[in-house]
Amino acid sequence: QVQLVQSGAEVKKPGASMKVSCQASGYTFIDPYIHWVRQAPGQGLEWMGWVNPDSGDTKYAQRFQGRVTMTRDTSNRVAYMELSRLTSDDTAVYYCARDFYVKNQGGAFDLWGQGTMVTVS
Amino acid sequence: EIVLTQSPGTLSLSPGERATLSCRASQGVPGNFLTWYQQKPGQAPRLLIYGASSRASGTPDRFSGSGSGTDFTLTISRLEPEDFAVYYCQHYGSSFTFGPGTKVDFK
Numbered sequence: 324q325v326q327l328v329q330s331g332a333e334v335k336k337p338g339a340s341m342k343v344s345c346q347a348s349g350y351t352f353i354d355p356y357i358h359w360v361r362q363a364p365g366q367g368l369e370w371m372g373w374v375n376p377d378s379g380d381t382k383y384a385q386r387f388q389g390r391v392t393m394t395r396d397t398s399n400r401v402a403y404m405e406l407s408r409l410t411s412d413d414t415a416v417y418y419c420a421r422d423f424y425v426k427n428q429g430g431a432f433d434l435w436g437q438g439t440m441v442t443v444s
Numbered sequence: 445e446i447v448l449t450q451s452p453g454t455l456s457l458s459p460g461e462r463a464t465l466s467c468r469a470s471q472g473v474p475g476n477f478l479t480w481y482q483q484k485p486g487q488a489p490r491l492l493i494y495g496a497s498s499r500a501s502g503t504p505d506r507f508s509g510s511g512s513g514t515d516f517t518l519t520i521s522r523l524e525p526e527d528f529a530v531y532y533c534q535h536y537g538s539s540f541t542f543g544p545g546t547k548v549d550f551k
Contacts, residue, residue, distance in 0.1 A: 360542075367532065367542055367543070368534075370534075423491070425494070428498055429477035429495030429498070430495075431481075431494040431500065438488055
């Protein structure tokens with residue numbers, strides 16, 4: 324079955340770090356990028372960055388630079404997102420999502436994990 | 445960075461009616477790489493449209509996307525009960541910014 328399954332909910336103290344995992348199955352893991360998107364309670368979607376599962380290359384949204392690290396374990400088909408120096412503003416549902424791109428037609432995030440709720444309190 | 449604005453914030457309609465959702469970009473969207481998602485409470489977003497007008501696999505044909513440059517539209521020709529949700533547009537490119545969303549709710 325083609326899916327992304329994320330780790331469970333977490334509660335963190337301010338100043339701590341969090342690490343969410345995203346287990347891929349049913350497709351070629353190293354091919355499409357994995358993105359991370361978060362959504363604060365009652366708010367919209369915010370893109371955080373991507374990791375290339377093949378090379379390990381990353382790109383982060385500017386506002387998370389220096390605080391986020393995205394990695395992957397190709398042997399186990401898992402992507403990770405670690406966010407440090409947490410504040411209450413980081414309370415959100417964190418999603419991983421698979422990249423989908425069609426040359427000259429654009430792309431999207433076509434497969435999403437179920438989301439991981441992280442509460443900073 | 446491209447900033448996306450969506451209007452209206454909320455659209456109150458009845459089943460069977462036509463919904464027209466707007467997404468405006470602060471500058472031209474390269475390649476018209478504009479994507480639409482649907483999100484229901486407690487669920488992850490679901491891809492509907494990519495490349496401004498291409499339906500994703502499984503997207504019903506009552507959903508259509510149009511537009512180019514800075515102005516894009518998602519149209520739902522006849523609302524079904526399951527279409528009441530929040531809709532986000534997204535720029536797919538060097539950044540992947542989302543619009544603030546339009547909520548389609550019951551009149």
